Amino acid sequence: MSSLLEVTSISVSFDGFKAINNLSFEIGGQELRAIIGPNGAGKTTFMDIVTGKTRPDEGRVRFGEPQLDLLRLSESQIARAGIGRKFQRPTVFEAQSVRDNLLMALSNDRLPFAVLGYRETPRDDERVRALATEIGLSGELGRKAGELSHGQKQWLEIGMLLAQDPKLLLVDEPAAGMTLGEREHTTDLLRRAAETRAVVVVEHDMEFVRRLDCKVTVLHEGSVLAEGTLDHVTANSDVIDVYLGR
Numbered sequence: 544m545s546s547l548l549e550v551t552s553i554s555v556s557f558d559g560f561k562a563i564n565n566l567s568f569e570i571g572g573q574e575l576r577a578i579i580g581p582n583g584a585g586k587t588t589f590m591d592i593v594t595g596k597t598r599p600d601e602g603r604v605r606f607g608e609p610q611l612d613l614l615r616l617s618e619s620q621i622a623r624a625g626i627g628r629k630f631q632r633p634t635v636f637e638a639q640s641v642r643d644n645l646l647m648a649l650s651n652d653r654l655p656f657a658v659l660g661y662r663e664t665p666r667d668d669e670r671v672r673a674l675a676t677e678i679g680l681s682g683e684l685g686r687k688a689g690e691l692s693h694g695q696k697q698w699l700e701i702g703m704l705l706a707q708d709p710k711l712l713l714v715d716e717p718a719a720g721m722t723l724g725e726r727e728h729t730t731d732l733l734r735r736a737a738e739t740r741a742v743v744v745v746e747h748d749m750e751f752v753r754r755l756d757c758k759v760t761v762l763h764e765g766s767v768l769a770e771g772t773l774d775h776v777t778a779n780s781d782v783i784d785v786y787l788g789r
């Protein structure tokens with residue numbers, strides 16, 4: 544089976560410091576993957592390269608079928624090609640209802656204020672309800688997003704990204720600041736999302752990664768140090784050295 548995303552031998556330096564060093568990475572179309580690694584391992588820079596925010600000095604980044612060369616596309620073209628990114632802090636429209644947040648997200652180019660003049664179709668309503676069910680916020684559709692808990696805001700933002708139906712979803716530290724119950728719900732949500740798309744989760748919390756129950760890629764000094772199940776990578780002596788030597 545061919546990969547959805549193929550990153551081959553990328554490197555990038557900042558002022559002579561190699562933040563990403565000959566890194567290769569592949570993920571299939573319906574796969575959940577966790578990326579772990581100590582601070583400064585290059586996790587954020589890797590996601591910045593995939594989303595077009597940072598350009599590598601060397602290497603290739605190919606995506607989709609037919610394959611697109613992401614290094615030739617702008618950040619917005621990459622987003623439109625089907626790569627969604629969730630940053631660590633939730634960024635929802637706090638003064639709008641959960642329902643309106645999801646509705647706005649259904650179309651990439653629908654500006655927040657344009658929703659006022661926008662006529663909603665029965666199909667949109669159906670989709671908003673389905674998304675709300677998927678993220679566990681069916682009972683909160685009429686509430687202002689600003690009134691939601693931290694975890695609920697994170698789910699709403701994931702729902703807003705799912706509304707755009709990305710082929711690849713990149714999620715940065717979703718578990719941070721969440722209660723145990725919220726973490727469990729988030730794991731279920733991400734696992735379900737990965738049944739119909741690729742999902743990459745960058746996470747420091749090992750318990751959360753264990754619950755994701757997926758292949759893990761360990762980054763260190765800008766390269767892949769190990770890859771496999773969490774048990775496999777945590778038994779790797781290089782990985783143990785890197786984590787104990789922090």
Ligand SMILES: Nc1ncnc2c1ncn2[C@@H]1O[C@H](COP(=O)(O)OP(=O)(O)OP(=O)(O)O)[C@@H](O)[C@H]1O
Nearest residue numbers: 557558561562580581582583584585586587588589
């Ligand atoms: N724009 C930049 N200019 C200079 N150095 C940078 C820049 N971006 C990242 N770096 C450096 O590159 C290295 C990798 O950083 P990156 O943020 O990708 O690591 P990370 O694995 O995401 O770390 P963390 O877990 O702390 O978020 C770090 O040493 C960082 O200081």
